[in-house]
Amino acid sequence: MILDPVILSRLQFALTISFHYIFPVFSIGLGLILAIMEGLYLKTGDEKYHQMTHFWVSIFALIFGIGVASGIVMEFQFGTNWSNYSRFVGDVFGSALAAEGLFAFFLESGFLAILLFGWDKVSKKMHFLSTLMVALGAHFSAVWIVVANSWQQTPAGFHIVSHNGVARAEITDFWAMVFNPSSVERLSHVILGAWLAGAFLVLSINAFYLIKNKHVEIAKAGMKIGLSVAVTASLLQLFTGHESALVVAKHQPAKLAAMEGHFTSAETANLHLFGWVDEKGNKTVGPAILGGLGFLVSGDFQQKIKGLDSFPKTERPPVQVTFQTFHLMVAIGMALIGLSFLGLWMQWRGTLYTCKPVLWLFVASVLLPQIANQVGWAAAEVGRQPWIVYGLLRTSHGISPMVHAGQILASIIMFSTVYLLLFILFLFLLNRKIQKGPVFNGLSGIHHDPRLTVQSREGDINAL
Amino acid sequence: MLFSGLDLNIVWFILVGILLTGYAMLDGFDLGVGILHLLTKGDEERRLMLNSIGPVWDGNEVWLVTGGGALFAAFPDVYATTFSGFYIPLMLLLVMLIFRAVAIEFRSKEPMRWWRSMWDVSFSISSLLGALILGVALGNVAYGIPLGADKEFHGTVLTLLNPYALLVGITTVALFTMHASIYVVMKTEGALQERAKGWIKNTIAAFVICYITTTMTTLLYVPQMTDHIRNQPAFFILAILNMLAIANIPREIYHGREFRAFVFSCLNMVFLLALFGLGVFPYLLPSNPHFELGLSIYNAASSQKTLGIMLMIALLALPMVLSYTASIYWVFRGKVKLNEKSY
Numbered sequence: 001m002i003l004d005p006v007i008l009s010r011l012q013f014a015l016t017i018s019f020h021y022i023f024p025v026f027s028i029g030l031g032l033i034l035a036i037m038e039g040l041y042l043k044t045g046d047e048k049y050h051q052m053t054h055f056w057v058s059i060f061a062l063i064f065g066i067g068v069a070s071g072i073v074m075e076f077q078f079g080t081n082w083s084n085y086s087r088f089v090g091d092v093f094g095s096a097l098a099a100e101g102l103f104a105f106f107l108e109s110g111f112l113a114i115l116l117f118g119w120d121k122v123s124k125k126m127h128f129l130s131t132l133m134v135a136l137g138a139h140f141s142a143v144w145i146v147v148a149n150s151w152q153q154t155p156a157g158f159h160i161v162s163h164n165g166v167a168r169a170e171i172t173d174f175w176a177m178v179f180n181p182s183s184v185e186r187l188s189h190v191i192l193g194a195w196l197a198g199a200f201l202v203l204s205i206n207a208f209y210l211i212k213n214k215h216v217e218i219a220k221a222g223m224k225i226g227l228s229v230a231v232t233a234s235l236l237q238l239f240t241g242h243e244s245a246l247v248v249a250k251h252q253p254a255k256l257a258a259m260e261g262h263f264t265s266a267e268t269a270n271l272h273l274f275g276w277v278d279e280k281g282n283k284t285v286g287p288a289i290l291g292g293l294g295f296l297v298s299g300d301f302q303q304k305i306k307g308l309d310s311f312p313k314t315e316r317p318p319v320q321v322t323f324q325t326f327h328l329m330v331a332i333g334m335a336l337i338g339l340s341f342l343g344l345w346m347q348w349r350g351t352l353y354t355c356k357p358v359l360w361l362f363v364a365s366v367l368l369p370q371i372a373n374q375v376g377w378a379a380a381e382v383g384r385q386p387w388i389v390y391g392l393l394r395t396s397h398g399i400s401p402m403v404h405a406g407q408i409l410a411s412i413i414m415f416s417t418v419y420l421l422l423f424i425l426f427l428f429l430l431n432r433k434i435q436k437g438p439v440f441n442g443l444s445g446i447h448h449d450p451r452l453t454v455q456s457r458e459g460d461i462n463a464l
Numbered sequence: 465m466l467f468s469g470l471d472l473n474i475v476w477f478i479l480v481g482i483l484l485t486g487y488a489m490l491d492g493f494d495l496g497v498g499i500l501h502l503l504t505k506g507d508e509e510r511r512l513m514l515n516s517i518g519p520v521w522d523g524n525e526v527w528l529v530t531g532g533g534a535l536f537a538a539f540p541d542v543y544a545t546t547f548s549g550f551y552i553p554l555m556l557l558l559v560m561l562i563f564r565a566v567a568i569e570f571r572s573k574e575p576m577r578w579w580r581s582m583w584d585v586s587f588s589i590s591s592l593l594g595a596l597i598l599g600v601a602l603g604n605v606a607y608g609i610p611l612g613a614d615k616e617f618h619g620t621v622l623t624l625l626n627p628y629a630l631l632v633g634i635t636t637v638a639l640f641t642m643h644a645s646i647y648v649v650m651k652t653e654g655a656l657q658e659r660a661k662g663w664i665k666n667t668i669a670a671f672v673i674c675y676i677t678t679t680m681t682t683l684l685y686v687p688q689m690t691d692h693i694r695n696q697p698a699f700f701i702l703a704i705l706n707m708l709a710i711a712n713i714p715r716e717i718y719h720g721r722e723f724r725a726f727v728f729s730c731l732n733m734v735f736l737l738a739l740f741g742l743g744v745f746p747y748l749l750p751s752n753p754h755f756e757l758g759l760s761i762y763n764a765a766s767s768q769k770t771l772g773i774m775l776m777i778a779l780l781a782l783p784m785v786l787s788y789t790a791s792i793y794w795v796f797r798g799k800v801k802l803n804e805k806s807y
């Protein structure tokens with residue numbers, strides 16, 4: 001049973017996408033924050049923003065590097081492990097993916113070179129423009145990949161054509177595919193999730209500096225930037241989350257029922273704060289607002305919602321996983337709003353920078369958006385099961401028929417090892433950068449680093 | 465329709481070819497720099513090698529990612545069959561690309577000798593194996609792989625490790641190494657540049673030997689690759705231009721015109737891949753032994769509508785991509801210097 005190629009391929013995809021997804025959310029969020037920091041530097045000329053930008057560019061580079069290394073796998077994996085799926089969706093899905101490469105990746109990786117290595121080679125304004133382009137590229141990549149994934153959730157703008165008895169989806173209306181019913185809501189939800197990840201990373205590291213009484217001026221200014229992004233994004237996230245849920249209610253009723261563990265169509269649909277799904281007993285236990293789901297969907301507590309009993313067993317997603325991941329995401333979302341406003345209030349009172357318990361809370365808070373982003377995607381993807389393309393193609397029919405379970409097992413073991421190594425290296429280097437802190441000597445461009453040999457320093461002087 | 469009268473399948477065959485050629489010209493030199501990496505002496509030379517590709521290597525890899533995306537969109541069957549058929553080699557390639565990225569990023573972050581040596585070796589081996597796997601894959605495409613009527617690959621990893629494919633793999637390694645030697649001469653000065661001039665002599669010799677061997681083997685064992693040239697002798701001019709481009713490289717080096725030598729090395733790749741494309745056309749994935757089951761630009765393509773939309777996207781994006789790729793190379797022109805931002 002464990003050597004079932006479908007389960008193994010799903011396991012591999014879950015492993016590679018979860019690991020990869022740690023990094024792009026940081027780079028999208030940090031992209032925005034870098035643009036703010038460097039924009040403030042250009043506007044005020046204040047050296048602390050300069051230092052800050054240098055520091056966060058180097059963190060960005062580390063995150064981006066691992067994001068690229070783990071992301072190439074994603075691009076290839078549809079073909080290696082999901083060849084039937086690729087044949088079925090290539091006509092529709094492929095164009096979004098190719099657009100991602102052409103519009104987003106080239107922009108991002110190209111201008112990143114200037115961001116990292118171009119400080120002395122281009123003007124300040126040109127450097128700022130490059131930062132904007134990198135941020136834009138990071139956001140573009142989210143656009144196209146979420147469009148492609150949303151098409152899997154709510155397919156539109158296509159028809160099914162049979163070639164020699166093999167059916168596939170072909171595009172009929174490109175813009176209907178791009179703006180399929182869930183694209184806009186899900187994209188805004190994903191981007192805000194990424195902004196939160198970036199904002200709380202900035203808050204976490206700066207709170208750490210304040211606790212250690214290091215780089216205090218830079219850390220205070222950094223906290224302000226982080227807090228303003230966190231407050232904005234966490235509040236907006238409430239609306240996009242609600243909008244996304246409405247789309248699910250309309251287009252993926254089985255997923256909605258699983259998200260709330262709602263079994264019986266005839267009963268009012270409750271909204272659980274948390275709970276446990278009894279899949280055998282067809283019920284969910286836990287504190288709930290009676291009729292709350294009906295109210296959120298339609299504004300009426302008495303509104304009946306389709307329960308899982310409306311769907312044959314073969315068309316239901318795994319309920320427990322969908323329910324728990326969804327509820328964890330919502331709970332974290334609420335916690336982030338609370339934390340953001342706590343920070344804002346204490347900053348207004350002038351007590352934030354000295355209150356160590358709260359600062360420690362912010363240090364740890366970097367994990368929250370990460371967890372929420374991960375479990376949110378898990379809810380979206382597990383809730384779509386048993387379909388790989390909702391209502392059109394079953395996940396079990398999407399795999400590569402010629403790839404054996406043993407091969408997939410081998411590649412899972414290989415990726416696990418490599419990713420573990422990568423993750424350890426990532427933490428090690430991130431820690432080093434944090435320990436070193438924002439101490440760039442911005443005046444000369446020459447850093448007194450013992451690693452540099454005398455000869456190369458002379459080279460630097462000649463270059464100046 | 466906007467592109468009526470145009471054979472979109474042929475256009476996309478050429479566009480995928482352009483993306484792969486772009487990839488070979490760009491990532492070719494940074495893979496080659498990796499292969500040559502261990503031949504340098506001392507830490508500073510190794511850092512110069514790394515930093516010669518520092519600002520551009522991950523942008524170069526985007527050409528492969530985009531090429532893969534374009535293949536997925538324009539010829540989904542080719543993407544699905546190749547990637548699932550070449551499962552193990554592709555997974556190995558992915559791990560090599562990850563290790564390379566990590567080695568470049570992390571090597572100079574710690575001063576310990578063992579740390580740097582470890583990443584130097586990783587960088588070199590992953591570059592070598594990466595280039596070899598890409599070349600072997602290309603060799604298999606030229607030779608044809610056993611395809612069934614179900615469009616699936618019916619073979620094993622050993623099928624892919626046939627002598628012809630391995631020969632093309634070795635030729636690719638020689639090609640990238642030659643390309644990189646020229647790049648290093650262009651980007652460095654002093655002792656390292658002198659060393660790299662020595663590499664050029666050896667790698668040109670190695671590449672020419674591989675080139676002749678591969679050409680003879682192709683004529684003898686894969687004659688279908690030359691059908692189009694036999695039928696339309698005008699195409700032979702590509703082969704002549706290719707040889708002239710190769711012959712001109714040592715001449716430019718001799719006159720100290722490093723940039724022009726590099727341009728001719730790029731042209732060499734353009735002509736090589738043009739000959740390759742001509743050889744397999746209209747197939748993207750020829751079948752061997754059942755030639756009629758090959759995946760061609762017609763039986764493996766997306767709908768005309770998608771090819772048209774994608775062409776619009778490409779026409780919109782390619783000029784932008786080319787212009788900022790060019791401007792970034794312009795910003796980082798000249799000899800590489802080490803500073804505090806360096807690897």
